[in-house]
Amino acid sequence: MKLYELATVLRSKSAGPFLNTMDIFFDRDEPYKRVRDSGVLTKELIAKLYKIRPEDVRGIYFVDQARGIKITVPKPSNVASGDPQCRDLYGASFYIPLLDVDIP
Amino acid sequence: MKEEVCVLSTAMMGDSLFEENTWREGLNQNPDVIVAQGTSSDSGPAYLATDALYGGSLAIKRGLRKIILSAKEKGIPFIMSTGAPSGGNQQLEKVLGWVDELAKETDIKLRIAVIPGELDKEYLKEKLRKGSRMRRVVDVERLPEYLSEKDIDESEHIVAQMGPEPIMAALDLGVDGVITGRALDIALHMAVPLKEGFDKGLAAHMGKTIECSSLVTVPETTDAVVAILKKDHFLVMPTNPKSRCTTISVAAHAFYERPDPTLELNPGGALDLSGAKYEQYDDRTVKVSGSRWIPKPYTVKVEGAKKVGFRTICVLGIRDERMIRQIDWCTEQARKHVEAHLLPLEPTKDYELLFRMYGKNGVLGEVEPVKETRSHELGVIVEAIAPREELAENVCELAGRKLLHMDYPGRIATAGNIAHPYSPTANNLGPVYTWNIWHLLDLEDPCEPFATEVRQFG
Numbered sequence: 001m002k003l004y005e006l007a008t009v010l011r012s013k014s015a016g017p018f019l020n021t022m023d024i025f026f027d028r029d030e031p032y033k034r035v036r037d038s039g040v041l042t043k044e045l046i047a048k049l050y051k052i053r054p055e056d057v058r059g060i061y062f063v064d065q066a067r068g069i070k071i072t073v074p075k076p077s078n079v080a081s082g083d084p085q086c087r088d089l090y091g092a093s094f095y096i097p098l099l100d101v102d103i104p
Numbered sequence: 105m106k107e108e109v110c111v112l113s114t115a116m117m118g119d120s121l122f123e124e125n126t127w128r129e130g131l132n133q134n135p136d137v138i139v140a141q142g143t144s145s146d147s148g149p150a151y152l153a154t155d156a157l158y159g160g161s162l163a164i165k166r167g168l169r170k171i172i173l174s175a176k177e178k179g180i181p182f183i184m185s186t187g188a189p190s191g192g193n194q195q196l197e198k199v200l201g202w203v204d205e206l207a208k209e210t211d212i213k214l215r216i217a218v219i220p221g222e223l224d225k226e227y228l229k230e231k232l233r234k235g236s237r238m239r240r241v242v243d244v245e246r247l248p249e250y251l252s253e254k255d256i257d258e259s260e261h262i263v264a265q266m267g268p269e270p271i272m273a274a275l276d277l278g279v280d281g282v283i284t285g286r287a288l289d290i291a292l293h294m295a296v297p298l299k300e301g302f303d304k305g306l307a308a309h310m311g312k313t314i315e316c317s318s319l320v321t322v323p324e325t326t327d328a329v330v331a332i333l334k335k336d337h338f339l340v341m342p343t344n345p346k347s348r349c350t351t352i353s354v355a356a357h358a359f360y361e362r363p364d365p366t367l368e369l370n371p372g373g374a375l376d377l378s379g380a381k382y383e384q385y386d387d388r389t390v391k392v393s394g395s396r397w398i399p400k401p402y403t404v405k406v407e408g409a410k411k412v413g414f415r416t417i418c419v420l421g422i423r424d425e426r427m428i429r430q431i432d433w434c435t436e437q438a439r440k441h442v443e444a445h446l447l448p449l450e451p452t453k454d455y456e457l458l459f460r461m462y463g464k465n466g467v468l469g470e471v472e473p474v475k476e477t478r479s480h481e482l483g484v485i486v487e488a489i490a491p492r493e494e495l496a497e498n499v500c501e502l503a504g505r506k507l508l509h510m511d512y513p514g515r516i517a518t519a520g521n522i523a524h525p526y527s528p529t530a531n532n533l534g535p536v537y538t539w540n541i542w543h544l545l546d547l548e549d550p551c552e553p554f555a556t557e558v559r560q561f562g
Contacts (some may be wrong), residue, residue: 015363018244023359051470063365066355072363082110082148084536085488093467
């Protein structure tokens with residue numbers, strides 16, 4: 001299944017002007033654990049989707065008590081929020097590349 | 105020590121309607137303090153560099169009226185940060201002017217402790233000269249690792265995000281309330297609980313939970329929320345009778361706009377939520393415990409914005425699919441045309457030309473997974489940035505005009521290629537800014553840079 005079919009909330013936002021952070025929440029334990037335990041959400045995959053190096057992925061966190069997953073990455077091309085070349089001040093559209101990730 | 109502290113939390117950023125019925129619900133909980141956060145760096149450096157206000161004057165005035173008059177009525181203090189969003193002195197003074205108008209109009213006298221968050225450049229430079237090393241908050245190449253006097257000079261304005269200590273001290277001055285400039289959101293919520301001797305980890309986590317008011321409820325509304333802090337836990341509940349707090353909605357808020365969901369650095373310590381426990385206390389209330397404060401050396405985040413040039417934009421639409429299919433080729437021709445025109449005059453090419461193509465990859469840029477546009481029309485913003493406004497204007501005009509009359513392979517309409525919604529077609533948007541200071545200042549005295557002034561209104 002696609003990640004968007006399993007998640008209840010899939011969102012992104014700036015975490016300060018230099019980082020984007022993506023949050024994924026689930027309404028039940030089953031889909032949450034399915035995604036968490038799938039091994040799909042790796043630094044390598046995130047790097048590929050966000051056009052960065054795996055070592056630049058700031059963190060992938062699984063928080064069981066919130067049934068939530070957080071992924072934090074640098075903003076693309078070293079462009080900060082509000083910079084002249086900025087495309088998305090609040091980073092609110094950067095969840096899009098995650099929607100279609102296949103989860104076995 | 106008191107048994108509990110009750111905090112009524114709202115926001116001053118223009119979202120809240122302060123609907124009377126739900127606001128009353130909050131006041132009926134007999135809060136010890138009304139708190140409203142109203143500063144943020146999220147909206148970008150331009151707000152700090154200029155006197156621009158975010159959220160609109162009408163919304164801020166509405167918030168001031170509700171919060172100040174309700175606090176007066178209940179005989180409790182209010183604590184708010186304002187001057188949205190940057191919390192710079194120019195914005196803060198505008199808001200204080202409205203506080204005075206409100207006091208005069210409603211015929212009340214107000215004694216308010218005002219704590220600006222803006223820093224004097226000389227103060228910061230003196231810190232450096234005395235050996236202070238200010239390290240960047242985030243390791244990104246575009247920020248200098250350590251701050252220099254040059255960076256300070258280049259900033260238009262500089263603010264620091266105060267912690268709870270200056271607010272705690274201000275509450276002792278016999279005032280009706282405290283109004284700050286740039287502040288850490290949770291500093292506002294923590295001030296009263298810390299004065300009363302409550303646990304710092306819980307007070308900080310309570311602040312985190314209610315700082316954006318009803319973002320922590322389902323459904324989300326713009327109403328205030330209430331938190332009750334006790335010795336070893338806190339309770340959080342909505343004021344809107346139709347909303348609930350659930351363990352998930354509360355736990356999830358710890359994710360909001362922060363890089364790490366379980367650990368966050370704050371002035372004087374880190375908030376560790378790895379052992380936090382969320383329980384459904386009743387249908388609409390969540391009980392939170394297990395939050396931990398890890399003491400660290402005291403630092404405040406310093407933010408500065410510098411000017412990097414001027415911007416001119418031309419907004420245009422393209423409807424012909426023949427041109428849309430070849431849009432990358434077309435923009436490349438426009439770019440070459442500008443270069444050819446300006447090369448004799450501007451050999452250093454001291455400008456930037458951007459084509460923002462909405463309908464193709466305008467939002468996500470290089471991260472866009474869809475490679476071929478499927479749109480029958482494209483919205484394009486031709487944008488030029490240059491050190492001088494005249495140059496930005498010329499770059500934008502030349503590029504826009506070339507797109508209008510360019511001959512491309514397969515072209516059928518030879519009179520003009522694009523639809524201009526505006527005349528003039530190119531418009532100057534003024535200076536552009538960037539964050540150039542995002543650094544940590546070590547402080548022995550958390551109050552040192554924040555001079556409190558007690559002011560009378562009305």
